[in-house]
Amino acid sequence: MEGDVGNFSVKIKQKPRYIDMDKCIACGVCAEKCPKKVDDEFNMGISKRKAAYIKYGQSVPLKYAIDPDQCIYLTRGKCRACEKFCPTGAINFDDKERTHTIHVGVVILAPGFKPFDPSIYDVYGYARLKDVVTSLDYERLLSASGPNMGHLIRPSDNREPKKIAWIQCIGSRSHNRCDNTFCSSVCCMYAIKQALVTAEHLSGNDISQTIFFMDLRSHGKDFERYYNTAMEKGIRFIRARPHTIDPGKDGNGVSMRYITELGETVDEAFDMAVLSIGLEASQDSIFLAKTFNIDLDAHHFAATTSFTPVESNRAGVLVTGAFQAPKAIPRSVAQASAAAASAATLLSDARGTLTKTKTYPQATDISEQAPAIGVFVCACGINISNVVDVNAVANYAKTLPHVVYVENNLFTCSADTQELIAEKIKKNNLNRVVIAACTPRTHEPLFQETLKEASLNGFMVEMANIRNQNAWVHQSDPEKATQKAMDQVRMAVAKITFSSPLSQGKLKVNQRVLIIGGGVSGMTSALSMADQGFDTLILEKTDTLGGNARALECAFKGEPVQPMVEQLIDQIESHENITVYKQSTLESVSGSVGNFNGSISVNNASMDIDFGGAILTTGAGEAIPQSYGYGEHSHIMTHLEFDREVMKNQKTEPNDNVVFIQCVGSREPERPYCSRICCVHSVKTAIALKTRTPDIQVFILYRDMRTYGVWEQYYQQARELGVIFIRYDLDSKPKVTLKQKEIQVNITDPIIGIPLEIQADYLVLASGVVAHDSDKLTSLFKCSVDSDGFLNEAHPKLRPVDMSVNGLFLAGMCNYPKPLDESIEQAKAAASRAGVLLSREYMELDAIKSFVTDKCDGCALCLDVCPYDAIFLKEITTETGEVTKRVVTDSALCKGCGICFATCPKEGIMVHGFTMDELKAQVSAAMA
């Protein structure tokens, strides 16, 4: 790579694929005819693939490739069977490696991680014992598209295992054999998931799942509940680390030896053992770091700071995902959006200079044509076809009225099938299409696109969900399921017969963003939006910007927080695109995505504002402890109080005893979630105390140490410095008694089994994070909070910073407790998502909206029921000069829910795509 930010030139090597992507139709003949079988790395080597292969069924691009290391012709010069049989002549053995030079403004590195290879541990016998698998192997064993089609069988004898054990922290939190001293931060949760999902795969009452763990780290949103559910469902959690795995009886299964907390050695037999392997940096990381001249940390993850979590040390080179540190999917997704935001701010002047808008051919007018329906029945690999007889469904579809063309597909959603559908539409003059496959929620946009490409109106497609609503729920009764699939197809055909083309409206987008909350998250979002060129408003409830960060000494990586906050405030206050309203709250909101109107109160004066989207960064606060003598002694304090009063002024004496109690009020019925940040905070504070005065005694009383990810290094450092960690359970909580002026803490050490009495000079309570009351905001925006009071994201994995209300985004602690660097990531991610919305001057509206018919007589029954306030009553003059009332709908506000339609007694208001004719036809077809 050469050049500087804004103008890099990068040389790329493209490996030969030996198959022409334009000609390949993914028919699979090459793989069928290929004589060379090799281990399928996608299925972790459990099954075989051919040398001509696709990675997986739903692969993108869905084009075959030839593996040059395995192909008989390419390695030994003879064969070419695939070439002979390929129906489109796509095989090209002359394909050569090519180099391209591309010119880009910014580079984003997201090469991911390498799953840890446990074969270096001989005691676990991964390479030796068939029934010892890694968690990723197990993931493939469970998967419906995996080597066993989702039938869970153990490798040694292909029988269903009944008793399965998971061993945590394989290749994580370990010096031994590997230098992976970090926590991989995802294994605890995926092990619980696998244990829970296992129960769905196996039958019988004698199944049991056991998880051997060191600390159970369920530190994300809703994770603790998931853990509790697992315990309720009878999954056994044992705090131990099995040290030896031997072959089981007859060579099948395993025999495991471990020591319980009481010190007893136990030999237990299991049908199968799963090693919960960690995430480590791959060799690619080192190569990329060299090529792009960026720094890596001690574990070969990309080095970043707490305040610039996606920026490498080289300007214009951004890093994201598991390349930066081991992390789960939601944080990877948020970080990726954050990197996109950083790229967008760096290149804001050049936005849109190199892109083109997609255009579709003019849709043909079908109003005069008789319905000609094409039906495409999907097998979804085996997802549908192993329950529903898809051929029978297709044959049945041929008998339905107006159906002129029917076809079966293995994956109707694949890229090549889209071309096929377009081709069939043209060839058979189809004007309506029924897809019998999965849910329109995920796949309807794809098929609409295909129709548009084929010069049809995008809304002339109807989906029959024969997977989620049929194959998945009627697995035990294939015959009736097939019958039901036929009913579903008949209903879809009946409905689409009465459908007519719809058009999508356009809406001008107000390119101003409102940010609610002036903490670090809010300010980071604001700065990113403003740097992208958008007009930005910040509402802050108090009279100062900075939020919780004002109370923090240093970030988790050790950087002092206050200078960063000061600098951020300076940038905000001097930025020409940002207006800050302090002592302000949002009072009312109307409108919808792209065009919101609101009124705010600034210093008790009311003011009107308008904006296109909003980012909610309202933060959260520290909980007030209700136990352990809080409030009864001046030296019993919370984290923030201790930071502010003791740490800052260095008040501790060299021979003091400082006791930390973790999970105060957290992970208990009244606050059943983990606050994520307290463990690291306590450990960091303990290290600071110990380094300042080594003679100081620090005790940390904990339930599970949750120093996830790279923070594990602090836990290790603290132990090396002599910080004493004592674990307690909910039924053996520490007791705090006040004797005159002394604080006494009593706890039983579970390892030595002896009750301890600690005279504490300071008692610090890790009291957790509580959500602010957001009733007003949620009622204004009609958005939702979870049962703990934190704002809900649209999807916990894939849309972590979007909210379910279009045009709203969230970031920071209002979503869930998180440290500063993660808040900054989320804040940037929200700015990226909002930037996507606001960067377009016009927004296409959905076509499924309510519309008013001539039958409306203005009775206004629908006004009260509309949950979106999208209907108004208006006076009109009819052709005969009569003045009457009738309703009108606002298509930007209408969500097409149809409540008005259901309420109207005279078909005066209906919803496009669900008119009375269409629904009548569908219902009659169901009854037929």
Added chain:
Amino acid sequence: MFVFKVGKLAQMLNVHRNTITNWIKTEKLKATPAAAKQYTIPTREFMSFCREENIPDNVCQSILKHAPGTGHVPVIEEAKGKLKIPKNRFKPEKKLGSVMVVGGGIAGIQATLDLADAGYYVYMIEKTAGIGGAMAQLDKTFPTNDCSM
């Protein structure tokens, strides 16, 4: 005081005449216009300019000796190739509206989609034959048990 003509100095330094004009415009070369398209610059200023631009002393001296403002000027061979001045040095650098994303896993895909939707041209580089990364290999995702695919 050193007197020179733009074209002549350009010839001696083996750069384009516009480069010299730009230097003067941006005050990199602190010369003042004089009569007959000539420029004057204090000798010391010119020498410090040469030092900053890594022009060897002997070249600088011979330029001063030949005083390119007047009469015939020989091309100074030593100056050739010594002055590595990027072509667009004084143009404001134009930023490109394109981004390269290395890796087609869930992080790479999300970054790509966001940027493409916001109006940037994205090149995605993936090592294997298809995108999807590790997430495509997973069966279900916690804590909602959604299908990973």
